[in-house]
Amino acid sequence: MSASQQVRTSASRAANSKPLELLARGGFIAYGVIHLLFAWLALQVAFGNSSGETDQSGALQTLGRQPAGEFLLILIIIGMVAMAIWQAFEAAIGESGPQDRTAIAERVVSGFRAILYLYFAYLAYKVISGADSSQSKSQKSSASSMMDSGGGRFLVGFVGLVVIGVGVGLVVYGLKKKFEKHLNTGQMSPSVHRTVQRLGMAGYTSKGVAYGISGLLIVAAAVTYDAEKAGGLDSALKELSSRDYGPWLLGLIAVGIACFGVYCFFQAKYRKV
Numbered sequence: 064m065s066a067s068q069q070v071r072t073s074a075s076r077a078a079n080s081k082p083l084e085l086l087a088r089g090g091f092i093a094y095g096v097i098h099l100l101f102a103w104l105a106l107q108v109a110f111g112n113s114s115g116e117t118d119q120s121g122a123l124q125t126l127g128r129q130p131a132g133e134f135l136l137i138l139i140i141i142g143m144v145a146m147a148i149w150q151a152f153e154a155a156i157g158e159s160g161p162q163d164r165t166a167i168a169e170r171v172v173s174g175f176r177a178i179l180y181l182y183f184a185y186l187a188y189k190v191i192s193g194a195d196s197s198q199s200k201s202q203k204s205s206a207s208s209m210m211d212s213g214g215g216r217f218l219v220g221f222v223g224l225v226v227i228g229v230g231v232g233l234v235v236y237g238l239k240k241k242f243e244k245h246l247n248t249g250q251m252s253p254s255v256h257r258t259v260q261r262l263g264m265a266g267y268t269s270k271g272v273a274y275g276i277s278g279l280l281i282v283a284a285a286v287t288y289d290a291e292k293a294g295g296l297d298s299a300l301k302e303l304s305s306r307d308y309g310p311w312l313l314g315l316i317a318v319g320i321a322c323f324g325v326y327c328f329f330q331a332k333y334r335k336v
Contacts (some may be wrong), residue, residue: 086151088331089124090142090180095184095327097139098120098266102321108304120186127190136187143184149336150177216285223281230275237267246333258332262326269319280301 073188095316096175100122103243153173236242242263277299300316303309 074285078227083145083149084336086141089138089277089336090146091327091331092151093139093142094146094180094183094325096126096135097329098320098324098327100125102317102324105300105313105317105320108300109310109317111304111310119183123183123187123190129219133191135181136191139214140187140191141186143180147177147180147184150180152179167218208244220282220285223285226278226281228273230271230273232270232276233267233274235263235271237271240264242267245253245335246330247335248333249335255329259326259329262322262329265319265325266323269316270323273316273320274301286312 097119101119104121104125123136129135138193142189150173154170154177157170194202240260241264243260248259251259280299280302300313303316304313306312
C-alpha cells in the first residue's frame with residue numbers, strides 16, 4: 064500500500080468514528096437552534112420590534128443573553144467544530160463511489176461547509192469572550208477597506224455576484240430536492256419523508272432568497288461606493304422590511320428559515336454521516 068493510500072485509509076477510519084458521528088449529529092441540532100433564533104429575529108424586524116442584528120451572529124448574541132446561555136454556546140461550539148471536522152474529512156477523501164466531476168464538486172462544497180461551521184464556532188466564541196461578534200459591522204468594515212484600495216470596488220462587486228450565485232444555488236438546491244441525496248430516506252416513513260421534503264424545500268429556498276438580496280446590496284454598495292449597504296443578511300433583511308411589501312415577504316422568509324431550523328433536527332437523525 065502506497066503512502067497516499069495509507070493516509071486515505073487512516074482518514075477514512077477517523078471519519079467513520081462513532082464519537083465524531085454523534086458529535087456531528089449534535090451539531091445539526093445546534094445549527095437548527097441558530098436558525099430558529101435567526102427566524103425569530105427576522106420576524107421581530109418584520110413587525111418592527113427589533114433594533115438588534117438579524118443574522119446568525121444576532122442569534123448567537125440572543126442565545127448568550129439567556130439563562131445558561133454561555134453553557135449552550137459552548138455546546139454549539141463543540142457541535143460546529145465536530146461538523147467542521149466531519150466536512151473536512153468529506154472534502155479530503157470524499158464519499159464512497161466513483162470520483163467523477165459531481166463527487167469532486169461535492170468535496171469542494173464540503174470544504175466550504177467546513178469553513179462555514181468553523182466561522183459559526185468562532186462567532187459563538189466571540190460572544191462568550193465578550194468581543195464584538197457583529198457580522199454586519201465586520202462586513203461593512205471589510206467592504207469599506209476593500210473599496211478604498213485600487214480595484215476594490217470591482218472586488219466587492221464580484222463578491223456580491225458570488226453571494227447572489229450562492230443564493231440562486233440554494234433556491235435550485237431546495238426546489239429540486241437535491242438535499243435528499245444526503246439523507247437516509249429509506250429509514251423514513253412516508254409521512255416523515257413528505258414532512259422533511261417540505262421543510263427542506265422551504266428552508267433552502269428561503270435562505271437562497273435572503274442571500275440573493277444580500278448579494279444585490281453588496282453589488283449596490285460597490286456601484287454607489289456606499290459600504291453601509293454591504294452589511295450582509297442583517298442589512299438585507301432590514302432593507303427588505305422598509306419596503307411596502309417588505310414585512311410580508313420578510314415574514315415568509317422568516318417562516319422558511321424556521322423550517323430550515325426544524326429540518327436540521329431531522330438531519331440530526333437521518334443525515335448520512
